[in-house]
Amino acid sequence: MPVPMLDLSIQNQAVKQQVLEGIAGLIDRSSFILGENVRGLEAEIAAYAGAQHAVGMSSGTDAQLVALMALDVKAGDEVIVPSFTFFATAGVVARLGAKPVFVDLDPASFNTTGALVEAAITPKTKAIMPVHLFGQVADMPAICEAAAQFGIPVVEDACQSMGAKGWGKHAGQFGEMTAFSFYPTKNLGAFGDAGLTIIRDDAALAARVRRLRVHGMEPVYMHHEVGINGRLDEMQALVLRAKLAMLEGWHEGRRKHAAWYHQRLAAIDGQGVVLPKEIVPDGRHIYNQFTLRVKDGNRDALQAHLKDLGIGSAIYYPICLHEQPCFADLGYKQGQFPESEKAAAEVLSIPVYPEMSEGMLEEVAKGIEGFFKG
Secondary structure: OOOOOOHHHHHHHHHHHHHHHHHHHHHHHHHOOOOOOHHHHHHHHHHOOOOOOEEEEEOOOHHHHHHHHHHHOOOOOEEEEEEEOOOOOHHHHHHOOOOOEEOOOOOOOOOOOOHHHHHHHHOEEEEEEEOHHHHHOOOHHHHHHHHHHHHEEEEEEEEEEEEOEEEOOOOOOOEEEEEEEEEOOOOOOOOOOOEEEOOOHHHHHHHHHHOOHHHHHHHOOOOOOOOOOOOOOOHHHHHHHHHOOOHHHHEEOOOHHHHHHHHHOOOOOOOEOOOOOOOOOEOOOOOEEEEEEEEEOOHHHHHHHHHOOOOOOEOOOOOOOHHHHHHHHOOOOOOOOOHHHHHHEEEEEOOOOOOOHHHHHHHHHHHHHHHHHH
């Protein structure tokens, strides 16, 4: 039985009729940008995340970028980010002329820690942007405590983790601002690029984020600063509103499959592979990815084996950010962040999407088990 890494067709079929009817309404009204669906989505996601303000954005990257712009991050400033994550986390810092300051990770969670962040703070640190990688909240109480000692704002990168919880809070309830991504492969995915910036409780900051996404304009044709064109369009917003009602069920489907893998693969956990662990107190891992660590240099061979069986997998991420050619001028050296580099050499994500059948899960498990026992 072929098992793709991800199959979006089933969930998209579930909202197809509602979306088609919504698009017909958009055409009839000819209202395509920042209309009633964007406003509705902003209110609904702010309520979902337990924040006071939300601003729809054109992508998760722009949600990060505008958050940093609203904090006046500029040339000469430093922003602390993990080295093991998607490129955008550091890319938005560099785009503003600031310096990404990389930190290592906790091998049990793939996320950075308060101690690692605190050690990287300098007088030039303007913001801290921890990532809730793969669907699990980072060490936010310790990170926020370290930030508070120096009066540094925290922007949560929750682009993979809307709906994740830790320490009794949602992603989006720790930092001053939070970036969400609705790229189609996320647990809540649009039909194209889309994102959103959460502002926890600062109305003035929310107003500035809202203005920055439209070229710094307020009112029309009065530009107070240079912003970006970061607007969310109505079609993506109506898709996301249709899917939002199903999101909790999808989260729990992923969690159910993750629990199945833990039980089914328990015999090889810690042997040939290490299964991801939920380590956050009073939390909820939403498993945007179910990411294995493959030991003894066998990651690429296991991936090739699964491919031969028709089983999809993916490597997130094969190269750390401090090793990327575009950041060579920052002076980081290989070996400087050993846990991040080890993760990049070992990680392999396997299918966990909520529409998988138990037969599909069994095919994946048998493929992994067969590699190590065969």
